[in-house]
Amino acid sequence: MPHNIQSDHMKQTYTIAMIFMVAIIIATVLNGTSFWLKRVGWMEPQLYQEYQSKNFRGQEFKDSDSLMQLTRCTYQTKGVWTAFKASKDVVFLLFIIVSLLLILRGYTEWKIRYVWLFVSMAFLFLYAFCKSLLQFGPLLPLAGIRSFLFLGVVIVGSWAVREKVFYFLTKCLIVLILFQLLLAPYEFVYGMRFFASTYFWNRIVGTMLQPSSLGIVLVLGLVWCFIFSHSRTWLWRLTVIVCVLVFLSGSATALFLLLFASVATLWSKIDNRYRKWLLCGGIASSVFLFLLLPLLTGRAVIYYSLWGRLSLYKEHIFTGSEWYELLFGRGLGAGTNTAVNLLMDWQASTAHGVVSHTVFVADSTPLMLISQVGFIGLFLVYGLLFLAVRNDPQSRIFYVSIILASLTVNISELFPVNFILGLLLARSLSIVKNKDYTSLEMAR
Numbered sequence: 001m002p003h004n005i006q007s008d009h010m011k012q013t014y015t016i017a018m019i020f021m022v023a024i025i026i027a028t029v030l031n032g033t034s035f036w037l038k039r040v041g042w043m044e045p046q047l048y049q050e051y052q053s054k055n056f057r058g059q060e061f062k063d064s065d066s067l068m069q070l071t072r073c074t075y076q077t078k079g080v081w082t083a084f085k086a087s088k089d090v091v092f093l094l095f096i097i098v099s100l101l102l103i104l105r106g107y108t109e110w111k112i113r114y115v116w117l118f119v120s121m122a123f124l125f126l127y128a129f130c131k132s133l134l135q136f137g138p139l140l141p142l143a144g145i146r147s148f149l150f151l152g153v154v155i156v157g158s159w160a161v162r163e164k165v166f167y168f169l170t171k172c173l174i175v176l177i178l179f180q181l182l183l184a185p186y187e188f189v190y191g192m193r194f195f196a197s198t199y200f201w202n203r204i205v206g207t208m209l210q211p212s213s214l215g216i217v218l219v220l221g222l223v224w225c226f227i228f229s230h231s232r233t234w235l236w237r238l239t240v241i242v243c244v245l246v247f248l249s250g251s252a253t254a255l256f257l258l259l260f261a262s263v264a265t266l267w268s269k270i271d272n273r274y275r276k277w278l279l280c281g282g283i284a285s286s287v288f289l290f291l292l293l294p295l296l297t298g299r300a301v302i303y304y305s306l307w308g309r310l311s312l313y314k315e316h317i318f319t320g321s322e323w324y325e326l327l328f329g330r331g332l333g334a335g336t337n338t339a340v341n342l343l344m345d346w347q348a349s350t351a352h353g354v355v356s357h358t359v360f361v362a363d364s365t366p367l368m369l370i371s372q373v374g375f376i377g378l379f380l381v382y383g384l385l386f387l388a389v390r391n392d393p394q395s396r397i398f399y400v401s402i403i404l405a406s407l408t409v410n411i412s413e414l415f416p417v418n419f420i421l422g423l424l425l426a427r428s429l430s431i432v433k434n435k436d437y438t439s440l441e442m443a444r
Contacts, residue, residue, distance in 0.1 A: 017160040023091050024416045025172045030084035037076045039191045051192045071194050088415040094347030099156035108159035110431045112328035128373050143339040144332030147412045153422025166228040180206040203250040215246045215254025216405045250297040253408045265396045273357040309363050314401040328374040335362035335371030337413050337439030365406035392428035
């Protein structure tokens with residue numbers, strides 16, 4: 001291909017990539033805007049008036065059923081807001097379609113390693129899809145596909161993983177963090193108290209729908225900025241902003257991610273002779289943080305959240321499961337948030353036509369993977385992450401942060417983290433030589 005034509009193609013693909021980077025930030029904001037507006041009383045004010053009339057504000061909730069019903073009504077979306085929530089899925093699908101068109105038309109080359117691993121996943125997912133389809137109909141397996149869309153970005157997205165694109169994504173993530181900062185004060189003071197905290201007046205969620213989701217996105221965004229930013233002069237300001245927002249979110253997972261990111265960053269900067277002291281300090285800090293969690297988050301029963309997540313494994317995996325379900329899963333869609341949102345009848349606390357071991361809130365990525373594609377699928381997906389850690393030392397802090405966060409949240413359903421993870425995996429699994437990150441040699 002002539003050099004000038006190749007240069008034009010590179011400019012065009014770079015422009016397309018920048019459009020998608022902006023799109024994922026817009027989709028992230030649109031996804032939770034209706035909930036935020038209703039929570040502070042700017043949209044459907046009757047919900048806010050009901051909240052105030054029942055004297056929920058400023059005290060412990062006595063009528064939990066009424067509060068749960070009010071919470072569900074606030075989360076519900078109608079009309080154009082439903083389309084806004086679907087925008088993140090549209091971004092995923094458009095990216096995959098555009099990527100395939102670019103490859104087919106010769107604008108870029110298809111570059112990826114470990115094809116055998118993706119072929120193995122494809123056969124396992126096909127089995128899981130057919131199992132769900134035959135047992136429960138089309139809705140459940142379609143919900144399951146949504147939790148693996150990031151793998152589509154991995155397979156076809158290597159054209160968009162240049163350093164300039166990642167630097168531009170850094171700027172976009174900074175805008176997202178500053179936008180959450182803009183929303184935080186009003187939400188903290190006037191937002192309906194759906195997320196209990198005795199130490200703080202309120203827990204903020206921004207446009208991320210859940211406090212833990214907000215905290216995780218903020219910390220991972222900060223880690224991304226440390227890895228791919230070209231300038232360090234303003235990063236301390238961003239760090240302070242993220243720390244404040246994380247504390248206001250009351251997310252224990254985000255606090256631990258902050259601690260890990262701090263220790264890991266210092267580890268990469270100091271001499272070897274000081275690292276053992278840093279390691280000891282990091283372990284001690286983790287213990288103290290764990291003990292201080294009720295005070296730092298204002299959640300006296302926060303440890304029950306941990307034990308509750310562990311008990312889910314016993315309830316949904318190690319009770320009543322056949323050996324083949326443990327190996328290959330119960331079918332695509334099992335244990336996913338999407339299936340819960342689509343199929344769960346909260347009034348009856350059951351899902352129509354589906355057993356309780358299939359549609360439930362998994363609250364962690366390992367449990368979600370085991371439910372859908374068994375322990376084999378768990379090893380394949382996390383094996384993919386560990387291969388990326390080995391290939392891409394520059395991004396190791398981000399990958400380990402993802403792995404830690406995945407223990408308490410379905411990371412493959414958390415937008416925009418899942419999309420960004422797909423992009424980073426596309427880069428890491430295309431690297432041949434990892435010594436020079438200013439001019440990456442990609443697999444051909």
